[in-house]
Amino acid sequence: MKTHFIAIGGSAMHNLAIALKDKGYQVTGSDDAIFEPSKSRLEKKGILPEEMGWFPEKITSDIDAVILGMHAHQDNPELARAKELGLKIYSYPEFLYEQSKDKTRVVIAGSHGKTTITSMILHVLNFHQKEVDFMVGAQLEGFDCMVKLSQDNDFMVLEGDEYLSSPIDLRSKFLLYQPNIALLSGIAWDHINVFKTFDDYIEQFRKFVASITAGGVLVYNEEDAEVVKVVEAAENYFRKIPYKTPEYEIVNGKVHLKTEMGDVPLSVFGAHNLLNLEGARHICHTLGIMDEDFYEAIMSFKGASKRFEKVEREDKGTLYKDFAHAPSKVKAAVKAFNEQFKKDKKYGFLELHTYSSLNPVFLEQYDHAMDGLDEAIVFYSEDALKIKRMEPISPEFIKEKFKNENLRVFTNAEELHAYWDLLDKTQGVFLMMSSGNFGGLDLTK
Template sequence: MSQVIHFISIGGSAMHNLALALQQQGCTITGSDDEIYEPSRSRLQQHGLLPSETGWFPDKITAQLDAVIVGMHARKDNPELVKAMELGLPIYSYPEFMYQQSRQKQRVVIAGSHGKTTITALILHVLKYHKRKFDYLVGEQIEGFETMAQLTPDAPIIILEGDEYPSSPIDARPKFLHYQPHIALISGIAWDHVNIYPTWDEYVDAFELLAEAMPKAGILIFDESDDMLDVIGQKERTDITKIPYLPHPATIVNGQTVLLTKKGSKVPVQIFGQHNLKNIAGAMTLCDRIGITEEQFYEAIPTFKNVALRLEKLAESDQRIIYRDFAHSPAKVEATTEAVKHQYSDRKLMAVVELHTFSSLNKAFLEQYKGTLEAADAGVVYVDKKALEGNPDAITANEVLLGFDKPGLSVLTTPDELQSFLTKHHNSADVLLLMSSGDFGGLNLKALVN
């Protein structure tokens, strides 16, 4: 695979990983971007792929290129993209390119509003544990894997985390529609990304299209407890096999979650919560279809560590525990809060959630958060003042209180305010759960942990 490939917007999370994976396979890689953040910057630099200067340079686009891969960060009028189109070069979004490179492989796609990264990571962990050959694309850096993507000529199977975001600035189709999976797993549907899917129906349509686009003799695996998925799973398609799953049976022994197997044995795992028991069941159902037996799955699973920022334990003492989680959408906030409360049912839980995504700062969307913090003994919502300034339609503290409908909820708007609130009330909760895909406006976590 000695192609010459140029990346427009090489600094993206998936983009830079694909660039590294292709370089490992002997491709000549060039790239551009107008801003590159860590860890992409260091990783590109380490492999000699960091552009010498930021910005867009049409002279990098020549007829000698075998392909141009364009990321979502670029715009339609990007000068490099415009020139590539003028020259008639093959232009791909990264999901399109992944498909082109894996046409001869068995393609497995994990999709869903929540749980897809964890399920993908579980499957990759089990396959690696049993020394299977496989390629992959996953949305986060996971333990034991150098890159988030791998493409090799000889792996018979590829495991793809598929998301519903648009593919590229010139292709509005959801990324996962490009993969044409032989096996698809959908972990759950909960409305998100209102800037892309303004209505619930439009959001659900994307997942229906994924199920409908599967080739004949495909396998669709889905969470039976999700009402919407049950509807999709029961749709008339006699030429595909549908396999529903439910949360894996488990119990808690001395504060650790233990899986209960059909044969009566107990398998300790390092993750917890009902949502993770669903993730384990989904991964196990899928692994069964790609030649991993239940015994092999149970052998590998105790050493699986959670994906970064998924129920990550920041600190623990005899009196207190602090967790941090990536949860930000309503379904994730609710599942994560319930999981921590269930794991520590005899302790007081304070749950803190930051609203900072386009969806969560949308007035019409706020009501989706109703009841999501119900399992917590105390709730705090943080909305950074900077995110609201200059916006005439900005949400108000009162609208947040109405949206969450949580008695005694505190709404805070500056990191200092949040820091002093948590410090002042640290004796009123034994377990502190911080949920955000951001950083709470620069909250000093070190001081908080101390």
């Protein structure tokens, strides 16, 4: 099969391209910019474009599938050529469904926790050498590629994202998967640039639950009121399995899960991660993994990339980076950090980086998000606001919305870096929350 990727360099797209190459497909692609690690990984597989840019001449009538990434625009010249030739154009999730429509599809969805839960499931299955196809949005230890597609595996585990499928397909990605088994971890308003009201956002999850196949299974977080409302209002037939935060205690800085089989020591921490773990346990149970085997495997799970990921620093200081940027994610991360490091001086840095997080309406959701930290710092770039064509936001406005008078606010990367350089990283513990990089801050030094 001959496939062509428009915007091949994306974190999800390049993984799919590599998976198809490994499957024996003929793969080509284009992009206007490709960064690491995508660049090296595509080059290693021999599918890195020779030059950057869009080339309509690459689109030929013998291509079986054109896969369109969200990074491309509607007026992309390669897309126009593909339409002209009448080629089959797939969004990323649409193509994944085509690859898995004859398998049992397990879809992990929710505003937060879905990457970690998916990673936990894959870690357990990999530990016990249970082969499944999969797609997850973060790098996981022990996996070379975060997409796997095979002819023989009976199951496919998919991280289900509610964001849009492609520039020409404005459905939420997870609506294309039609899960046989699903998990819903939580609902908290996100992607405000696309879903203008909270109800519009919730509607995507109503549709997701409605898309579960007849007689399927839904594992859901019963501690989330919005999730419970969506599940109770569903009219289609499926089996419902609720879950909640399990009992645990922290002994000498290490989390121990309380189970019927005794205490299970973990490498992750935070109540939200233990809630994620419980959801993963239920999903693994539906896949034939007994609790004893689940706990044996989960003890060695260290987390997904950028999810409470410990950074190895030259000075041996204690620093974690976390992908948290939406309000619910920030609140959960800060709460877990405060609980884990009660006796230490705690520094929390948050970068407001995305369209949503910089939206004045959305900023209302950050109230008290940084409470409990000894030093709370928020950074956003005034230049980024200009590039995004957004109105200026004052530091005073940020402090007001966070309801934290002691908040330090930086709008200039150089000033932030100067403050960072003055801190002794061996004194205290540091939590760095961002989907960006704090204006190029090197967290290892």
